[in-house]
Amino acid sequence: MPYGSRLAATMTRRLGRECVYVPSARLALYLALRRWCRPGGRVLMSPVNDDVILFVVLAAGLRPVQAPVSAWDGNIDPAAVPEATWRGVDAVLSTNLYGIPDRVGELSRRCAQLGIPLIEDAAHAIGTHVDGRPIGTFGKAAAFSLSKHVAAMAGGFLAVEDGRTRRELELLRDDLLEPTRLRADLAATxxxxxxxxxxxxxxxxxxxxxxxxxxxxxxxxxRMPLHAPRLSASALRAPNLTAYEPWVRVDLHDFRTRHGALVRGQLRLRMSRLDTDLTHRRAGVTLLSGTAWASPALRDRAAHDGPYPLFRAPLLVDDRDALAERLVDHGIVSGYIYDPPLDDYAGAEFVDPSPDPAPARWFASHVLPADPLLAHRVIRALTRERATTAQPAAPAPVPDTRKPPTPLGQ
Ligand SMILES: Cc1ncc(COP(=O)(O)O)c(C=O)c1O
Structure with missing residues (x-):
């Protein structure tokens, strides 16, 4: 039996796609990029993304091309991508930031027209559907992270279209895995x-x-320190995962370690609770969507189709950095803030900058990703801190359905 096949079978049943078990979503993305993109290729991606993912793209020997994003949700705005850029890219990597879906219909249509792969980063979006179809089933491949929704701090999947591709990727994965270590297993558990x-x-x-x-x-x-001279030196060895490990492993040093039975058993248990987790997330997202701080993407969705079971609910606040610091005193650590955007962070030596960086800068500097499982606590803390709602310079492209802040304790 291939390594992790019981876990993979569970995910295949949920998703309706063939899945490969991996120790992390970052390894899943690396595998997908190596499988579908030739070294030297160019990948369109959002600059409002985890820096680790930038380094995964670089490790795969690819050039990250930063897309214009929507100030509404921080995801790629396909209509704002210049035609010349579309014609010059070899793949598209979506983000589904915080679980809010990318414009997958438009992205997959463009990719099909251009004959290039869409690779979905579904790390934040394990329960998100678009028109009844799960995120992670629109592209050639999709990466899922068990470190996110089920808080396992280990594990993930690469979802692909058919059994033959799955078997091919299992072999590629096995080549990249490092042996099980009891210490790593204990730590992961x-x-x-x-x-x-x-x-x-x-x-x-x-x-x-x-x-x-x-x-x-x-x-x-x-953001982690870039160490530009070391990064330039690593580029001479790309594609090469080991050369980029100091960056790719940040927050998850065992990202390519083969998990033993202990970890996989715990992950199976956590996967069996996933639906309950998603239900709790929807409830938290409903509460947060009704506050004045909810981003338009959050409010609009809640008003029309019901809430997504988000990994984080994007709130938009003034003076975000100081507020995030004060929230620690309320027992709330706001992770997953991707500021500055990747083109400002890495510069033109390492990425193609976005032709319109303003919306990404605005979104990245105002978004406060709130854990929906802590919705009551977040609302109480923001009310006490008198947090004010950030307004984009240009009006967001949605009707104004804003409601007053939710009273405490609801
Ligand atoms: C958008 C995004 N994609 C992928 C990953 C990688 O997930 P993992 O930690 O399972 O490798 C992360 C990690 O935080 C992320 O934020």
Missing amino acids: LRPLARSAVRTLHLVRPAWRTMQRLGLLERDDF
């Missing part, structure tokens, strides 16, 4: 338990502040 204990015991604030003080966080800022 205990880490999520430690995190939930910290939360249950209301220790988020002291634990976070202590990690900050001891320098245990891999990012001082929202």
Whole structure:
């Protein structure tokens, strides 16, 4: 039996696509990019994305081309991508930021016209559907992360179109995996338990502040240090995952370690609770969508089709950085902030900059990704902090259905 096939079968049943088990979504993306893109190719992607993903694209020997995004949700705005850019790219990588879907209909149509692959990053979007179809079934391949919705801090899937491709990718994966280590397995099993204990015991604030003080966080800022000269040197070895490991492994050092039975058993248990988790997320998203801080994408969806079971609910607030810092005192650590956009972060040596960087800058600097599982606590904290709603310079392309903030305790 191929490695991780029981877990993969569970995901295949959910998604209706063939799945390969991987220790992380970043490894899934690397596999997909290596399988569908020739080294030297150019990949259209959103600059409002995890820096780790930028390094995965570079590790695959590809040039990241930063797309214009919508200030509405931070995802690629296909209509704003210049025709010359469309004609010059070899693949498109979606983000589905925080679980809000990319404009997959338009992206897959353009990719089909151009004869290039759409690769879906579904790491944030495990429960998101578009017209009744799950995100992760629109492209050639899709990456899912179990570190996100089920908080496993390990595991993921690569979903592909057919059994033959799955078998091919299982072999590619096996070549990249590093052997199981008991220590890594124990850490992967205990880490999520430690995190939930910290939360249950209301220790988020002291634990976070202590990690900050001891320098245990891999990012001082929202982005990791780039180390440009070392990055240029690694480019000489690309495509090569090992050459980029110092960047790709950030936040998940065992991203390519073969998990043993202990970890896989725990992941199966967590997968069996996924539907309950998604139900709780929808409830939290409903609460957050009714507040004045909800991004237009959030409000609009809740008003028309019901809530998505988001990984994070994008709220838009003034003075976001100071607010995020104060939220730690309320026991809320706001992760997954991708600021500045990747073109400002990495510069033209490493990426093609977006032709219209303003919406990405605005969105990245105002979005506060809120965990829907903590919706009550977030609303209470933002109310106490008198957080004000950020308004985009240009009006967002939706009718104004804004409601007053939800009263506390609802
Ligand atoms: C948008 C996005 N894609 C992919 C990943 C990688 O997921 P994993 O940690 O499972 O490798 C992350 C990680 O945070 C992410 O934010």
